[in-house]
Amino acid sequence: MKDLFGKALLDYQTGNFTVNLITATNISDEDELPLSYLFRNFEEMPKLEQKALELSKGKILDVGCGAGNHSLYLQNKGLQVCAIDISPGAVEVCKMRGVKRVALKSVLNETETFDTILLLMNGTGIFQELKQTQTYLKHLNSLLNDNGQILVDSSDIKYMYEDDDGGFWMDLNAEYYGELDYFLSYKGETEKTMKWLYLDFETLSQECKKAGLFCEKIVDGEHFDYLARLIPAKAGI
Ligand SMILES: C[S@@+](CC[C@H](N)C(=O)[O-])C[C@H]1O[C@@H](n2cnc3c(N)ncnc32)[C@H](O)[C@@H]1O
Helix, strand or coil: CCCHHHHHHHHHHCCCCCCCEEEEECCEEEEEECHHHHHCCHHHCCHHHHHHHHHCCCEEEEECCCCCHHHHHHHHCCCEEEEEECCHHHHHHHHHHCCCCEEECCHHHCCCCEEEEEECCCHHHHHCCHHHHHHHHHHHHHCEEEEEEEEEEEECHHHHHECCCCCECCCCCCCCCCEEEEEEEECCEECCCEEEECCCHHHHHHHHHHCCEEEEEEEECCCCEEEEEEEEHHHHC
16 A cells, blocks of 8 residues: 555644545546545534544544544543554654554454444445455454444435436446445555455444344434444344
8 A cells, every 4th residue: 555545634734745545436527525524523424424523432443544633523522532544654743743542453453442433424335345345344243342333324325326317327236236346546646456345334234244244324414414323132132
């Protein structure tokens, strides 16, 4: 990984902003991801994220913390937060911004337990593919304290396959339609192609059931997105 995402965050944090990140997927054209969005404050966050922060309690794990927006908000409210990310640049930026506990690690290498686990900004993305979802969900479940919760947002991206006549063009023989190849470039450099998973609520619920989790929708977002709360099945039923 070239860590172009982390490099862009570092540039923005250190006052060297010149251009935004460019993203694209196998089913969509290039688009700009404004770096300012990756440094949003509570008022600038989507309602789903604001709701997730309001529901956060106890000892919190912020998975894929990026520039640390959610961690900083919770830390400033006096909550105990651990932030983790696999991007060295993101971890560096979190330290610069004052996140007290931040570590460079994949969630799959996390071993502590928590009362709230946050996965935000299409939190299911880090699962990469539907077939890896069980590995992630079971591990996340193992990191929960009694009465713990996982708060995760995602989207049903079926709309991305809709043509002008209102029909759908998705290949029914292909893998799950929420599995995308994700391309990222910054300042003329291109990152290694990543896989990024969007899960519709029904599929997330089915996967949760298999992983021993009960999945409840907290709120719908403005554009096919939603926030869900996952709790161990024995506590949910
Ligand atoms: C879309 S960004 C979201 C950043 C931040 N949560 C936000 O809302 O601004 C996803 C983040 O997850 C991180 N990430 C990807 N896979 C991860 C993993 N297995 N464990 C921890 N972090 C991961 C990426 O490096 C990236 O910073």
